[in-house]
Amino acid sequence: MTMPAAVSRPGPSGRLAARLLIGLAVVLTIGFIVVPVAVIFAQAFARGFGPYLASVTERDTLRAIGLTVLVAIIAVPVNVLFGLAAAWAITKFEFPGKKFLLTAIELPFSISPIVAGVAYILVYGSNGLLGPFLEANDLRIMFALPGIVLVTMFVTSPFVVRELVPLMQVQGSDQEEVAATLGASGLQIFWRVTLPNIRWALFYGVVLCTARAIGEFGAVSVVSGHVRGETNTLPLQVELLYHDYNAAGAFAAASTLTLIALATLALRAVIEQRLPRTGRVGH
Amino acid sequence: MKKLIAFGAALLLSAAPAFAQDKPTEILNASYDVARELFQQINPAFAEQWKAKTGQTIEIKQSHNGTSRQARSIVEGLQADVVTFNQATDVQFLAEKGFVAADWKSKFANGASPFYSFPAFLVRKGNPKNVKDWADLARADVKAVFPNPKTSGNARYTYLAAYAFALEQNKGDEAKAKDFVKTVLGNVPVFDTGGRAATTTFVERNIGDVLITFESEVNGIRREYGDKGFEIVIPSVSILGEFPVAVVDRVANRRNSQEVSRAYLDFLYSEAGQDILARNYNRVHNPAVAEKYKAQFPAVRLVKVEDVFGGWEKATKTHFAEGGILDQVFVNR
Numbered sequence: 257m258t259m260p261a262a263v264s265r266p267g268p269s270g271r272l273a274a275r276l277l278i279g280l281a282v283v284l285t286i287g288f289i290v291v292p293v294a295v296i297f298a299q300a301f302a303r304g305f306g307p308y309l310a311s312v313t314e315r316d317t318l319r320a321i322g323l324t325v326l327v328a329i330i331a332v333p334v335n336v337l338f339g340l341a342a343a344w345a346i347t348k349f350e351f352p353g354k355k356f357l358l359t360a361i362e363l364p365f366s367i368s369p370i371v372a373g374v375a376y377i378l379v380y381g382s383n384g385l386l387g388p389f390l391e392a393n394d395l396r397i398m399f400a401l402p403g404i405v406l407v408t409m410f411v412t413s414p415f416v417v418r419e420l421v422p423l424m425q426v427q428g429s430d431q432e433e434v435a436a437t438l439g440a441s442g443l444q445i446f447w448r449v450t451l452p453n454i455r456w457a458l459f460y461g462v463v464l465c466t467a468r469a470i471g472e473f474g475a476v477s478v479v480s481g482h483v484r485g486e487t488n489t490l491p492l493q494v495e496l497l498y499h500d501y502n503a504a505g506a507f508a509a510a511s512t513l514t515l516i517a518l519a520t521l522a523l524r525a526v527i528e529q530r531l532p533r534t535g536r537v538g539h
Numbered sequence: 540m541k542k543l544i545a546f547g548a549a550l551l552l553s554a555a556p557a558f559a560q561d562k563p564t565e566i567l568n569a570s571y572d573v574a575r576e577l578f579q580q581i582n583p584a585f586a587e588q589w590k591a592k593t594g595q596t597i598e599i600k601q602s603h604n605g606t607s608r609q610a611r612s613i614v615e616g617l618q619a620d621v622v623t624f625n626q627a628t629d630v631q632f633l634a635e636k637g638f639v640a641a642d643w644k645s646k647f648a649n650g651a652s653p654f655y656s657f658p659a660f661l662v663r664k665g666n667p668k669n670v671k672d673w674a675d676l677a678r679a680d681v682k683a684v685f686p687n688p689k690t691s692g693n694a695r696y697t698y699l700a701a702y703a704f705a706l707e708q709n710k711g712d713e714a715k716a717k718d719f720v721k722t723v724l725g726n727v728p729v730f731d732t733g734g735r736a737a738t739t740t741f742v743e744r745n746i747g748d749v750l751i752t753f754e755s756e757v758n759g760i761r762r763e764y765g766d767k768g769f770e771i772v773i774p775s776v777s778i779l780g781e782f783p784v785a786v787v788d789r790v791a792n793r794r795n796s797q798e799v800s801r802a803y804l805d806f807l808y809s810e811a812g813q814d815i816l817a818r819n820y821n822r823v824h825n826p827a828v829a830e831k832y833k834a835q836f837p838a839v840r841l842v843k844v845e846d847v848f849g850g851w852e853k854a855t856k857t858h859f860a861e862g863g864i865l866d867q868v869f870v871n872r
Binding site for chain 1: 567575576600601602603604612614615616617618735736739763
């Protein structure tokens, strides 16, 4: 097949521009992404693997890792359930206020995490709306695990819904309706029809949600109280170590976070290959 | 519904240790930002002594931040048994809110301040800009670094010291003192929120010609970055920085930690405690310890907030309150 003349090759000046733009993109990618990431690992391993291991297994850093994992283990499943329920309601049913619900779900994306943290203090802090009730029952939410989990859930709540809604909208509810006419129960429809159709999008949402839950800094910083070895998550621990003059420890902790981010990236790449295929199932 | 909420919250709370009637196994010390290394040394020493005396194992947890933020967090529910701050105003804030005894200043010796320090200068190797005193900070070619006086107790001391210096130079002329601090503040390239962040700005990011922070922090930096050849400069006059301590009664009573909290703060006054403090370049009152470490503490003339500014309450009202002198001169933040 020959090219139509109209789509001609770029002239000399066009080629120069293209090269310049490509060069610029390469330089920017290296300067803004590759070098900083490389520096984190270079710094972390600056004194060899032994000191690196010692930094990562330092008591408070281990506790920070443990806390971060615990927070993700609680926050992510809750958000998966919430995301599934919300996406299910939004895409399979008609009800007034649907648009509003969709917008409200995206709110955590547009609110600065620090505002989210302060808002939770205004509700659950000792002087907050629920403060007197919590005090009377000796319940600690702020500056303890529950507060950290709550703000993390808030910040990460849109991820699953956002991945599910567009896909489920495209798929429509034809298959579910067929299943219903054939006598399937609601639960059967969900497990046998809906879930298989959305599993990759769901998985993708979970990966993004987990990555953010592990990496969240701002909101957690507000409600953490920064108690060493107790309420510091891994991102907070990185900052703390850095300001402790412990650059090696900070970069070691940071490299752990970066590894998680890179793993997320790899998972994303794998899932994205799967996504379009399932996207076509509904048609 | 209420029960359900309580149950859910209780589930989430599983990580918070139950204190109830038992002797506490840990207490939390909410402290100022640059005291990190100090209390990392104090805490195990106290825990060891406490174990020898009572047979109980105690862990001291630490939390470091700007003290105004710490005080705020405690009022919002941070479970700190004791506070070790760098400024009376933030303890006073806790007293006003009923968290700390109204007479907290008389609960421990020296106005509840186990040690003292003052804002000193840290300059780069060889002091290339020849910074000797506060007057040099007003020179157009000198960039000074200190944190934001709005958020940092450390920086409020710096601000007051510069103001006190200018008052002395101009025989009490407030207008000239105002102009002076305005010029000084105008020469600060970055205002960090806390003392340690300012240190990072000066040391790691290489910004500024002189860092102004507590003498203890200045010497800590020189020790930590020995290869960079930083030098300390003691100005002709500085302001007495006190480091008040208090038991947070509301928390300690609930957690049954009064006894150990008090003992912990008493430890700061003991010879062993004072020795650790002095080793970390904090000036102490214990005569024997002060004598032992006198070589590392050059003579300095210190004025008091009480004498120059009529006490913290007045200084806060005149200088730091909304629309106060700081707001009038602090234009480039």
